[in-house]
Amino acid sequence: MSEPKYIAIYQAIKQHIIDGTFARGSMLPSGPKLAETYDTSAITIKKALDILSREGLITRRRGAGTIVSDTVKASDSSLTNPKHLRGTSRRFAGQNLTTRVLGFDTMQAGDELAGLLNISATDFVYRITRLRIFDGRPAIIEYTYMPILLIPGLSEAILEKSIYDYITQTLGLTINAANIQVTGAVPTETEADLLCVEGNDHLIQMTQTAFLSTGAAFEYSISRHVPDEFEFHTVIKKEY
Amino acid sequence: MSEPKYIAIYQAIKQHIIDGTFARGSMLPSGPKLAETYDTSAITIKKALDILSREGLITRRRGAGTIVSDTVKASDSSLTNPKHLRGTSRRFAGQNLTTRVLGFDTMQAGDELAGLLNISATDFVYRITRLRIFDGRPAIIEYTYMPILLIPGLSEAILEKSIYDYITQTLGLTINAANIQVTGAVPTETEADLLCVEGNDHLIQMTQTAFLSTGAAFEYSISRHVPDEFEFHTVIKKEY
């Protein structure tokens, strides 16, 4: 009973969409029918379908029924990686990702970081600089800041793998939300050098603040991407 | 009664967050108290707060209560523009946006567009090319395709203003969802010329498929942005 019923149903139906049991463009069984199938109430079914609707996998219409979206490509990462709360390592899993740690130390947060992470300016944070390489092509430079109090025990060995795995599996914490901003950015000389781009070319910068289920901000990171390697996808759904 | 109760409550509370009645970092009244205030049930309050939670404005925790996020900046567009379902004109309102229509005609969709818009390859679509200028600085080139059947009566006068306003106000349709992808892109010679960038610099490309409340795709658009003028923000929230 660790998992709510509506989540289990959401996952089951999503699996049916992925494996083709519910074909794209086809109609889903009606609410009452699904309620009977999963031995639950109509409202619980609605909660499950609402998530799929927000993810863009289905469209629900009064009077007309529920249709599996046919505009979703099979390769779409939102199908398997429903959200981006996974860190770089997971988002690009299977792409032969290599990590080079360029810097790893601690520092006092200072006013700006303190404001972003909602901690005291004198609190200590990790300062991590990493170069991410896809199939031998330098692709991303990441600057990551994390409060030591929240994420104790980081080591260089962890940085070379995945910080997110360490947080969720070793520390047993739950990552809950993230604030993401995408802009253009001019590389520094060092960055242009490391990423093998011309100095007058732009990079794509992704700024992220990430939160635990306690509501505490545990990460502020700036990652600068070679444009050719950058891809970001999201679905936006009106709530009202 | 045109608006659901939970939406009205969501908007009211959001307004209180914006105007400071509910200060950032402070605690919101509990569910039962809000239910009494708004003369409604606990579940309806929850539905309203769930939206705010997904937008990143509040954090709810079992046992601990609901806290107004203090990481949201006042300038954050998500406060006033909750979602990006507004088209370029609205997203950049107040920035002295000028539009130059570079091309406007109709064509048969063809296989690729037909697949993206879920129409027949022989159906006709508008093909629109526009240059968007901010305060005199060329910033975006937009290529927009819309099925004529869905959006009848477009004219060049409308293109110079806002297609979205025409769709929602004149045609009375409701825009419901959008699928957005952000990547890097190399400009063509024409684009580099129009946007006043070097030919070897990258642009930031936003590809969008937008849907009506009927579930029909009414727009496929590719917009290429000068990196310095590009900004995209989103909040990601775990559902389970």
Place this chain on the structure above:
DNA sequence: CAGTGGTCTAGACCACAAT
């Protein structure tokens, strides 16, 4: 008209944090 999805309620019960 029948069938669909959407809203709303009262109430029961559970999981969790603070005290």
Place this chain on the structure above:
DNA sequence: TTGTGGTCTAGACCACTGT
């Protein structure tokens, strides 16, 4: 222990689409 938010139900009623 108290109060919080989260889940789930049965059932009523409404709004809408398709026929």
